[in-house]
Amino acid sequence: MIHIVKQNEPKELIALRASGAVEYKDLKDNAKKVVKESLLEEQGYLCAYCMRQIDYLGSIEHHHPQSIYDGTNGNEDLRLSYQNFLGVCVGYYNLTPNIHHPDHLKAHCENVRGNKPLKINPQDKDTIAALKYTNNGKIFSEDAEINTDVTETLSLNLEILRQKRLNVWDGVQKGLSIKGKTHQNVRQQFDKYSNRKDGKRFAYCGIVLYFLQKAML
Numbered sequence: 437m438i439h440i441v442k443q444n445e446p447k448e449l450i451a452l453r454a455s456g457a458v459e460y461k462d463l464k465d466n467a468k469k470v471v472k473e474s475l476l477e478e479q480g481y482l483c484a485y486c487m488r489q490i491d492y493l494g495s496i497e498h499h500h501p502q503s504i505y506d507g508t509n510g511n512e513d514l515r516l517s518y519q520n521f522l523g524v525c526v527g528y529y530n531l532t533p534n535i536h537h538p539d540h541l542k543a544h545c546e547n548v549r550g551n552k553p554l555k556i557n558p559q560d561k562d563t564i565a566a567l568k569y570t571n572n573g574k575i576f577s578e579d580a581e582i583n584t585d586v587t588e589t590l591s592l593n594l595e596i597l598r599q600k601r602l603n604v605w606d607g608v609q610k611g612l613s614i615k616g617k618t619h620q621n622v623r624q625q626f627d628k629y630s631n632r633k634d635g636k637r638f639a640y641c642g643i644v645l646y647f648l649q650k651a652m653l
């Protein structure tokens with residue numbers, strides 16, 4: 437997971453609320469398409485939770501569940517709040533050519549989360565900074581609540597996600613061992629994975645940035 441900086445909300449969403457719409461189901465047609473495109477762009481085409489690449493956004497995730505934050509029981513109404521919207525993946529890997537893979541169609545991200553509240557928030561730098569990775573690609577946190585969020589509620593240590601994160605980090609490590617692990621080379625890789633290429637961020641860049649940042653200390 438990486439820090440997401442929200443851009444201005446699309447004018448189509450502002451207009452929708454101004455027309456009196458309050459429910460998420462009122463977001464449809466062109467306004468929904470524009471909102472999805474906006475989320476993909478601001479997130480660099482990565483799932484807000486697992487960092488896998490997403491070129492098309494199936495559904496919009498409410499970080500604070502809309503079943504709770506609907507304006508009742510003293511809760512804010514965040515059903516049509518752009519600040520509460522995240523772009524997330526479909527929540528499983530359809531490993532069709534490899535149906536014997538143990539993670540074939542196993543759920544992760546919002547597919548397993550449902551409406552459970554999360555302390556981890558991609559828009560909150562402090563909770564993102566509380567994330568750590570092990571040398572074998574597992575994500576965890578010393579904050580017990582955040583650890584439960586990433587390991588159980590979002591199931592981000594599913595074997596296939598762990599492998600994919602580790603592959604990316606292994607690739608960077610191999611490159612550095614060939615070029616030389618100088619401060620300059622580490623910095624160059626850090627900058628590369630902090631940035632975008634053609635508007636897209638690098639899939640699973642969070643693990644790379646975590647380890648490179650430690651290497652630069």
Ligand SMILES: [Zn+2]
Nearest residue numbers: 483486525545
């Ligand atoms: Zn995901």
